[in-house]
Amino acid sequence: MKSKALLNLFRRFRRNRDGSPMIEFALAAPALFLIVAGTMELGLAMVTNVLMESSLREAARWGITGQELEGESRLEHILAMIDRHTLGLVDMGEAKLQILTYPGFDQVGRGEEFVDGNGNGTYDAGETFTDSNGNGGWDADMGVAGAGASGEVVVYRILYKWPFLTPLVGKLVGDQDGKLGLRASVAVRNEPWNGDKT
Ligand SMILES: [Ca+2]
Ligand SMILES: [Ca+2]
Numbered sequence: 001m002k003s004k005a006l007l008n009l010f011r012r013f014r015r016n017r018d019g020s021p022m023i024e025f026a027l028a029a030p031a032l033f034l035i036v037a038g039t040m041e042l043g044l045a046m047v048t049n050v051l052m053e054s055s056l057r058e059a060a061r062w063g064i065t066g067q068e069l070e071g072e073s074r075l076e077h078i079l080a081m082i083d084r085h086t087l088g089l090v091d092m093g094e095a096k097l098q099i100l101t102y103p104g105f106d107q108v109g110r111g112e113e114f115v116d117g118n119g120n121g122t123y124d125a126g127e128t129f130t131d132s133n134g135n136g137g138w139d140a141d142m143g144v145a146g147a148g149a150s151g152e153v154v155v156y157r158i159l160y161k162w163p164f165l166t167p168l169v170g171k172l173v174g175d176q177d178g179k180l181g182l183r184a185s186v187a188v189r190n191e192p193w194n195g196d197k198t
Pocket of ligand 1: 116117118119120121122123124127
């Protein structure tokens with residue numbers, strides 16, 4: 001008898017389509033808020049990424065002219081340009097800006113030449129190498145920090161870890177640290193402002 005009463009109760013519960021809209025909304029609201037906030041934040045992060053790319057292009061366009069400004073280094077001016085063009089969406093104190101110079105486009109991101117004495121495919125201490133960037137050691141990337149001299153190839157890279165305002169969204173779509181890595185890069189050749197041949 002007891003199980004029959006329970007079965008009846010269950011059937012009544014199943015048939016019951018009444019519900020308090022307020023309670024249903026209260027149950028669905030957190031998920032809804034998360035979807036709306038997450039979509040808005042991801043949109044803002046995408047806009048920021050586009051601004052980072054365009055700001056790098058602007059900075060590089062200025063950088064290739066080799067202009068010198070009074071009381072401000074070229075690098076300082078480039079940083080200020082990126083800061084201005086990203087409309088305050090990028091915390092320049094947290095962003096990592098890398099400006100590396102190479103003799104030509106072929107050398108971009110390449111390691112310095114070496115003689116693989118022990119034949120293991122990688123450079124090991126003691127093996128003979130060509131110190132292309134002249135810093136006294138072997139480098140896996142021969143780029144030299146700086147906006148480069150006349151006619152040199154310069155690569156501008158920026159990495160910014162987008163800190164989510166809604167940490168739960170960051171946990172769902174961000175990296176391990178709960179942030180979203182936004183990246184942009186551009187490679188240009190400096191103009192021959194010294195009259196050098198490139
Ligand atoms: Ca080796
Ligand atoms: Ca070196």
